[in-house]
Amino acid sequence: MTTDERWLRAKSLRKSANVIYIINLLILISIFLLKCTHSEKELHTVKFVSNASVIGASVNIREQPSLSGGILMSATNGSRIFVIDSSSNSGVVKGKLGFWYKVRLQNGTEGFIWSAAVKRDD
Numbered sequence: 001m002t003t004d005e006r007w008l009r010a011k012s013l014r015k016s017a018n019v020i021y022i023i024n025l026l027i028l029i030s031i032f033l034l035k036c037t038h039s040e041k042e043l044h045t046v047k048f049v050s051n052a053s054v055i056g057a058s059v060n061i062r063e064q065p066s067l068s069g070g071i072l073m074s075a076t077n078g079s080r081i082f083v084i085d086s087s088s089n090s091g092v093v094k095g096k097l098g099f100w101y102k103v104r105l106q107n108g109t110e111g112f113i114w115s116a117a118v119k120r121d122d
Contacts, residue, residue: 052103052120054079054113061111065100067093072111081105081113083120 001009054075062069065087075081085102092098096116103118104110 049085050083050120050122052081052083052101052118054081054117055119056117059113059117061103061105061109061113063111065102065112069112072109073105075105075113079105081118083118084110086115 054077057077058074059076060071061073061075063072064070081103082105083101083103087100090097090099093114093116096114098115100112101115101118102110103113
């Protein structure tokens with residue numbers, strides 16, 4: 001094998017390595033973006049909108065769809081809310097089966113409320 005042939009072969013191998021590197025980089029970026037959007041959109045599995053009322057003496061509106069989410073405020077029985085979205089993850093909170101609604105209050109505050117504490121108008 002001549003020097004020119006070796007040089008052409010090495011050049012070809014470098015191009016192949018660069019293409020493989022770029023493909024791997026694109027795959028990693030795609031995985032990263034999917035993970036980011038998946039975690040942000042975890043709640044958006046059942047999309048609907050509805051007017052509703054709070055049922056219960058004092059119901060917490062939370063920052064996150066979890067009992068560990070910070071409390072933004074408490075809503076009283078009959079408070080009007082607008083349901084924006086819901087999670088498909090069910091569970092039991094205070095002995096009541098349900099899931100989390102993402103809601104907007106009349107003052108514009110958005111947060112999360114346990115579905116068992118909500119009576120939808122529809």
